[in-house]
Amino acid sequence: xxxxxxxxxxxxxxxxxxxxxxxxxxxxxxxxxxxxxxxxxxxxxxxxxxxxxxxxxxxxxxxxxxxxxxxxxxxxxxxxxxxxxxxxxxxxxxxxxxxxxxxxxxxxxxxxxxxxxxxxxxxxxxxxxxxxxxxxxxxxxxxxxxxxxxxxxxxxxxxxxxxxxxxxxxxxxxxxxxxxxxxxxxxxxxxxxxxxxxxxxxxxxxxxxxxxxxxxxxxxxxxxxxxxxxxxxxxxxxxxxxxxxxxxxxxxxxxxxxxxxxxxxxxxxxxxxxxxxxxxxxxxxxxxxxxxxxxxxxxxxxxxxxxxxxxxxxxxxxxxxxxxxxxxxxxxxxxxxxxxxxxxxxxxxxxxxxxxxxxxxxxxxxxxxxxxxxxxxxxxxxxxxxxxxxxxxxxxxxxxxxxxxxxxxxxxxxxxxxxxxxxxxxxxxxxxxxxxxxxxxxx
Amino acid sequence: xxxxxxxxxxxxxxxxxxxxxxxxxxxxxxxxxxxxxxxxxxxxxxxxxxxxxxxxxxxxxxxxxxxxxxxxxxxxxxxxxxxxxxxxxxxxxxxxxxxxxxxxxxxxxxxxxxxxxxxxxxxxxxxxxxxxxxxxxxxxxxxxxxxxxxxxxxxxxxxxxxxxxxxxxxxxxxxxxxxxxxxxxxxxxxxxxxxxxxxxxxxxxxxxxxxxxxxxxxxxxxxxxxxxxxxxxxxxxxxxxxxxxxxx
Numbered sequence: 001x002x003x004x005x006x007x008x009x010x011x012x013x014x015x016x017x018x019x020x021x022x023x024x025x026x027x028x029x030x031x032x033x034x035x036x037x038x039x040x041x042x043x044x045x046x047x048x049x050x051x052x053x054x055x056x057x058x059x060x061x062x063x064x065x066x067x068x069x070x071x072x073x074x075x076x077x078x079x080x081x082x083x084x085x086x087x088x089x090x091x092x093x094x095x096x097x098x099x100x101x102x103x104x105x106x107x108x109x110x111x112x113x114x115x116x117x118x119x120x121x122x123x124x125x126x127x128x129x130x131x132x133x134x135x136x137x138x139x140x141x142x143x144x145x146x147x148x149x150x151x152x153x154x155x156x157x158x159x160x161x162x163x164x165x166x167x168x169x170x171x172x173x174x175x176x177x178x179x180x181x182x183x184x185x186x187x188x189x190x191x192x193x194x195x196x197x198x199x200x201x202x203x204x205x206x207x208x209x210x211x212x213x214x215x216x217x218x219x220x221x222x223x224x225x226x227x228x229x230x231x232x233x234x235x236x237x238x239x240x241x242x243x244x245x246x247x248x249x250x251x252x253x254x255x256x257x258x259x260x261x262x263x264x265x266x267x268x269x270x271x272x273x274x275x276x277x278x279x280x281x282x283x284x285x286x287x288x289x290x291x292x293x294x295x296x297x298x299x300x301x302x303x304x305x306x307x308x309x310x311x312x313x314x315x316x317x318x319x320x321x322x323x324x325x326x327x328x329x330x331x332x333x334x335x336x337x338x339x340x341x342x343x344x345x346x347x348x349x350x351x352x353x354x355x356x357x358x359x360x361x362x363x364x365x366x367x368x369x370x371x372x373x374x375x376x377x378x379x380x381x382x383x384x385x386x387x388x389x390x391x392x393x394x395x396x397x398x399x400x401x402x403x404x405x406x407x408x409x410x411x412x413x414x415x416x417x418x419x420x421x422x423x424x425x426x427x428x429x430x431x432x433x434x435x436x437x438x439x440x441x442x443x
Numbered sequence: 444x445x446x447x448x449x450x451x452x453x454x455x456x457x458x459x460x461x462x463x464x465x466x467x468x469x470x471x472x473x474x475x476x477x478x479x480x481x482x483x484x485x486x487x488x489x490x491x492x493x494x495x496x497x498x499x500x501x502x503x504x505x506x507x508x509x510x511x512x513x514x515x516x517x518x519x520x521x522x523x524x525x526x527x528x529x530x531x532x533x534x535x536x537x538x539x540x541x542x543x544x545x546x547x548x549x550x551x552x553x554x555x556x557x558x559x560x561x562x563x564x565x566x567x568x569x570x571x572x573x574x575x576x577x578x579x580x581x582x583x584x585x586x587x588x589x590x591x592x593x594x595x596x597x598x599x600x601x602x603x604x605x606x607x608x609x610x611x612x613x614x615x616x617x618x619x620x621x622x623x624x625x626x627x628x629x630x631x632x633x634x635x636x637x638x639x640x641x642x643x644x645x646x647x648x649x650x651x652x653x654x655x656x657x658x659x660x661x662x663x664x665x666x667x668x669x670x671x672x673x674x675x676x677x678x679x680x681x682x683x684x685x686x687x688x689x690x691x
Binding site for chain 2: 265266269273274276277278354357361363
């Protein structure tokens with residue numbers, strides 16, 4: 001099976017490139033913060049150890065949530081795409097067990113190599129992060145870098161494990177049922193969401209909203225001005241991840257809502273039905289759009305409010321914290337953007353045959369392009385609306401806690417700017433994905 | 444009624460690739476297909492059947508020769524114009540149905556009209572679905588229909604624009620013999636009752652026997668014809684295609 005897995009990887013290198021990049025960057029991001037925790041366990045003062053642990057665990061933790069989510073959704077897309085091929089393998093006599101081993105061998109090969117490379121990147125990454133904290137004065141000058149196999153190994157193992165669990169869950173769907181049924185075309189109706197997925201989504205939303213409530217009722221009155229930031233900061237990311245988990249249902253609703261807005265034109269008509277009846281396919285794109293918007297709006301507004309309302313004169317510590325917040329937001333944004341582009345590429349390359357069929361039935365190339373762009377517009381609208389709603393879980397409580405009221409006093413231009421950026425990114429990803437999908441001829 | 448054949452190809456030739464590796468798939472085919480006739484195009488694999496169909500459908504531009512639909516020569520039209528012609532004047536039935544998985548039977552049938560920017564005529568769509576025996580299932584998505592039912596939806600879709608020609612590419616290739624018979628009877632019925640013109644590419648003598656005329660292609664050329672074919676006669680002819688070529 002390993003030989004077959006290797007050949008299969010070579011054959012579909014572009015599809016697996018998405019997985020590779022996601023795992024590589026994810027491991028590098030989480031790993032950099034994980035080295036801080038390992039450094040904290042070395043010969044450092046208690047105060048420094050606490051700062052390092054908080055920085056590594058809290059800030060790194062937000063990032064880890066987003067990274068693991070992206071890895072899981074990318075693996076899900078990669079495996080589900082291949083349902084038909086797996087079905088073929090089974091009809092020519094492959095047992096479900098062999099097919100499962102093929103899927104797992106492929107996933108393990110790609111993620112292991114990517115995670116190892118990511119860990120190698122995290123080594124200098126963690127060093128740079130530590131140097132930044134040291135020069136900011138958050139920790140003593142005597143703290144020396146002690147990241148190594150323990151933190152980087154654990155990070156790589158964690159990322160690979162997440163990818164494998166996601167593969168197993170996605171693979172189980174492809175392998176259920178008799179072989180001939182698996183061969184039928186990717187099911188039109190979205191597979192109903194499992195109870196645990198709905199539960200996990202609601203739990204994250206509830207937890208995020210709860211953090212917002214705690215910010216207003218408890219940590220707002222804390223003498224430490226950063227207590228409110230700690231509770232409010234991750235609220236938007238959690239709500240965003242929760243909404244992303246429920247993406248198939250939310251996309252179906254949005255598609256039905258927007259259907260009348262597209263009028264009678266064929267491209268909009270096709271796009272509206274595609275997003276509602278095959279929400280599970282495009283939900284893989286919607287999820288990172290929601291997370292990207294909620295994380296960027298939430299954290300950047302948080303930093304803005306903090307800058308306006310800090311009564312003490314800015315010192316090295318506040319500057320470091322703001323810098324770190326910006327760095328983390330930047331990395332998360334880049335990461336989520338890559339995931340959006342990857343996901344669109346994967347979805348569209350999967351739909352090459354279907355788009356060709358549309359052409360045979362009489363759709364002009366312009367109509368096909370317009371239909372794909374309309375789909376991406378539905379995804380973008382749903383993503384930014386839900387993402388902005390999720391960001392309120394951070395922005396409103398923190399603004400209240402810092403006595404700015406429900407609406408922050410400044411930077412109100414920021415959300416529209418981010419929304420415009422995300423919409424452009426989503427449409428651009430669809431255009432790029434379509435161009436690549438059409439570059440390969442279908443016969 | 445106009446006096447042109449519904450579809451006519453003249454001197455149709457097509458070569459894939461260039462230089463020494465070039466493959467001549469069609470080598471000068473002249474065939475008129477008159478309105479209200481059912482023609483089967485047969486031949487072994489590599490005989491040029493598929494190339495003939497893709498050129499006749501305007502999907503591929505022939506290297507030489509003309510394709511005329513309703514008397515209009517389309518061979519040097521651009522892609523957009525050919526696409527518009529395809530959805531307004533041609534109906535397609537494919538081996539693997541080619542239905543949009545996210546549209547219901549009814550919506551799939553109406554799709555060519557929608558792509559042409561027309562408001563689908565619900566009564567016409569409903570009567571076509573009734574005609575193919577799927578009136579009750581108009582709201583079903585393709586994956587809840589059997590292969591035979593999906594192909595019947597595809598036939599209704601091919602007829603919805605009242606095309607000049609219905610082109611069928613191995614329409615029964617993915618079906619068992621009982622459902623294949625239903626599908627062939629529907630095609631036959633559309634010629635007899637609706638005065639449609641059907642051109643069907645197939646390698647199955649039983650399917651070819653539903654046609655008025657069978658045309659045999661060998662090595663990219665017409666190697667013979669048979670009027671009022673029977674399955675046995677067609678099978679016998681297919682077994683001796685080499686003789687036909689020699690006899691030419």
